[in-house]
Amino acid sequence: MPSGDLISQLLALFAVLGVGVLLRALGRSGQADAAVLNRLVIDVTTPALIISVLRRSGIGHGAWGAVAASTTALFACALAGVAVARALGLPRAAQGAAGLVGSFSNTGFLGVPVVLALYGQAGGAAGTAILVDSIVTTLMLWTFGVALAARMGAGGDADARGLLRVLLHPNVLSIAAGLALHALPIPLPAWVERALDALGSATPTLVFLALGLSLDLRSLRGRVRPLVAVAAVKLLLAPAVALGAALALRLERPTSEVAVLQSAMPTSMVSVIIAARYGCDGQFAAATAVVTTLGALASLPVVIEALRRLLP
Template sequence: MSSLVFYKLLAIFIAVAIGWFVGRMRWLGGPTGSGAEASDPARVLSNVAFYIFVPALLFRTTARLDLASLPWLTLAAFFMPVLLLLLLVYGVQRWRSKVNEAPASPSVQAITVTFGNTLQIGVPLAAGIFGEAGLAIHITVISMHALTLLTVLTLLVELDLARARPEKGGLAGTLALTVRNTVIHPVVLPVLAGLALNASGIALPAVLDEVLQMLGTAVVPLCLTLIGMSLAYYGWPKAWRGVLGLAALKLLLLPALVLLVAHWGFGLSGIPLSVIVMAAALPTGSNALIFAQRYRCQEGETTAAIVASTLLFVLTAPLWLAVLSAI
């Protein structure tokens, strides 16, 4: 692993440690209330990110995306196995879920297993190991990563939440509520608006583009400190089996699945294959925690999975690089 990637990992852990220290010292206050009304500074900041910073990032990304120049074959080779594992984990967890379990639980576990840290770790990894050619491919993966996975997961979680609410309209009422909550959503709505602006051919005004870029840059540092604050407020989970299982699926099964589909299914090789396999091998990204906090479900387990997978990535990254060099 290159020194650039190592220093990025170290910087991430320092940012998380700062967030943990702030939460531990209760400088922003402590948790208040209980049950559905429970709140804490980490959740408040998470809502700020979910309703302001992430929508700005997604809208700007989709509005500026050059759809015609994207390497669709490479993207398909990455996203098909990722979405397959997402739906598999979601389906298994939904089948295993108990009656009184939170409806959002299957979707939260699915995002923890599939949503990688493509920005903070992925960019320096691609640039340091694969150079400009690899970084260009990785950037295209980033451009579709959040809007693809978050849109699918939002649809799934809103459908489960609609099912959990007793609606007088039966199936029609459930579907109508799902569609409304999926479209009028801080993730999906900016994506649709950005794609509409993109299709119209109208360029973003310079001032608006500057504002969106400024807001979007706040996502990374805020999310990293939120991980540390969440550890301080929620603590480590008592049972580590589930956390390590999620980390193993993210660090081992997902890249293996992408390698299988991309190399033997799509015939990819060389730098394109290496880039998307390493993108799949990245640890869980901080957006998984924002998603969990949005739906008030498994925040502690998701936080621990992010930290554990980032620590274990130091061991699994050289393993996957060795496998790719052998192929």
């Protein structure tokens, strides 16, 4: 693992999340403010962060191994999520939601900023995290994830326009721009570099503040047992499978660590939207996202300590 007190860095980010929760509780801010921050992060600061990271470091050595390990965890937990929901007697729509939210991680909105905060831009860790987000979350979510939701729910079939929107998303375009700037390489004016760095460095703080403003604890009522079960799949089984795959593939650090950390992230917020859109249980999906986000407060430090002890 990188040097320094990683737990303190992670707790600092969760302290920012706590500020958001407090502001919401005091009535000073709420969901509308979170939506503004989310849009700012998605359309401005995250693309700037991606370009800044990839222009300097490119994709880390062995990054495709991290994609393989994370994909293994994704499919294992999709099956486990459906199986757990079925064993608990939940209806088919809830089973589909469990498969989605139990497998797809918040790798871009949360995972990349966390990896960047823990590792900085050294060693290609952040670039590897970006590749995992692009392939394992974004591409797989809009293909396999949509197919799973459509089959288990009552929604319509996937269409080509949804995939086209993914390909034209600012984050995807910024990946292409960052890799082009790294490969050519193309020098940027100093003021452009400073602007990209300043915008990108704001991403982790804004992400955790927005999450704090978005958390709605009322969505947890009445479904504690299945929520805890699916959250365990997401927060415990997913990183365990990714760790096993990383060891089997003999991935080196920090590639192996990034694969496990990305799989250990809480539920992807986009998977909640897809669950509702294609007829799965959207309320159950949203409640699971809340539980996994809160549960990550405890599980991520445990995962980090396990990586310290178990990886060669």
